[in-house]
Amino acid sequence: MSHLPVSEEATHFQRSMPSFAIIPARGGSKRIPRKNLKPFCGKPIIAYSIEAAKQSKLFDRILVTTDDDEIADVAVSLGADAAIRRPPELADDHTPTIPVIRHAIESAEKSEGVHLGFVCCIYATAPFVQPSALQEAHKLLTENPGTEFVFPATSFPFPIFRALKLNNDGTTGMFWPERELTRSQDLPEAYHDAGQFYFATRNAWMTCNRIFTAHSRAVLLPRSQVQDIDVPDDWTRAEAMFRLLSESPFSFSF
Numbered sequence: 001m002s003h004l005p006v007s008e009e010a011t012h013f014q015r016s017m018p019s020f021a022i023i024p025a026r027g028g029s030k031r032i033p034r035k036n037l038k039p040f041c042g043k044p045i046i047a048y049s050i051e052a053a054k055q056s057k058l059f060d061r062i063l064v065t066t067d068d069d070e071i072a073d074v075a076v077s078l079g080a081d082a083a084i085r086r087p088p089e090l091a092d093d094h095t096p097t098i099p100v101i102r103h104a105i106e107s108a109e110k111s112e113g114v115h116l117g118f119v120c121c122i123y124a125t126a127p128f129v130q131p132s133a134l135q136e137a138h139k140l141l142t143e144n145p146g147t148e149f150v151f152p153a154t155s156f157p158f159p160i161f162r163a164l165k166l167n168n169d170g171t172t173g174m175f176w177p178e179r180e181l182t183r184s185q186d187l188p189e190a191y192h193d194a195g196q197f198y199f200a201t202r203n204a205w206m207t208c209n210r211i212f213t214a215h216s217r218a219v220l221l222p223r224s225q226v227q228d229i230d231v232p233d234d235w236t237r238a239e240a241m242f243r244l245l246s247e248s249p250f251s252f253s254f
Contacts, residue, residue: 017117017202018060019138021053022084022104025075025124026091027068031231036071036124038235041242045229046071047078048127054079056131058138059120061112065104067091084108097121097198101205116202118142126196127242128225136219137199148204149211152194153218154226159187191218194226 025046029035037044046064053062064075065084072083084107090100101121109115118141122129129152137150161179164172174180179187198211224245227238 018114019058019118019120020105020108020116021059021062021120021122022101022108023049023053023062023064023075023080023122023124024086024097024100024104025064025066025068025071026086027066027071028091028093030093032229032235035229036066037074040127040235041239041246044074044078045127046075046124049122049124049129050075050079052126052129052131052134053120053122056134056138058134061108063104063108064124065100065107098205098209098211105202105205118199119202119205120197120199121205122197123195125229127238128227128245129196130225133219133221134197134199137197140217140219141199141201144217146215147217148208148213148215149198149200150217150219151198151211152196152221152226153191154194154221154223156190156192157223159184160190161187191220194221195228196226 023046025036027034027036032038036046039045040048050062053059061081062079063082063084064072064080065086066072066075067086067088067090072085075083084104086100086103089095090103101119105116105119118138120134120137122134133152137152140150141147161176161182162184163175165175167173193212200208200211204215224241227234227241229235229238
């Protein structure tokens with residue numbers, strides 16, 4: 001009979017079950033066509049997510065969920081273990097992440113005859129994702145019973161409480177006018193999701209409808225390791241940042 005508290009017993013049990021990395025990569029990106037296969041500093045951008053997952057040594061399987069045959073073939077050729085075919089209703093511009101991962105978990109458990117413990121969603125366009133960040137997230141998840149999601153975050157470069165808005169008549173105003181005279185150093189620091197991965201228990205993926213809750217924790221990253229890639233200009237900036245970090249003698253290894 002176990003003598004662990006219930007939450008710790010559940011975490012211990014989850015550790016004994018397989019952990020999968022799941023990379024969502026649909027084929028119909030519009031702002032950057034074929035975004036998930038587009039060469040980024042010499043190789044398909046999805047390669048970086050697959051490599052980080054492999055190098056972390058955390059996962060029993062690395063799967064790609066996609067609606068696209070070419071993405072499936074390329075992902076497997078780059079080291080993913082298999083591709084899960086995603087139905088069209090889960091592959092449009094407005095499909096949230098959680099239903100996509102739920103479908104992938106259900107498909108993987110059915111096809112492979114397993115019950116998963118931990119599942120990490122790693123975005124296909126996250127070339128800055130590092131194995132060490134995945135390992136830190138896994139540690140936070142397993143050492144803090146009751147934690148559902150862990151994700152990377154970084155700080156805003158300017159205090160959000162001094163943010164300005166443009167009114168319809170062209171005039172400006174502050175979102176928080178009561179903070180106008182507050183010194184920047186006296187304002188609380190604010191953070192945003194780095195958009196690289198979400199590490200969670202299998203049950204959190206299957207039962208939660210939100211990621212950012214009181215049961216979530218963050219791995220903090222320097223701003224130099226974070227770049228959202230939504231439009232071509234983002235892509236250009238990300239490649240420039242990546243090259244600078246790769247060439248720096250003080251940078252982490254890519």
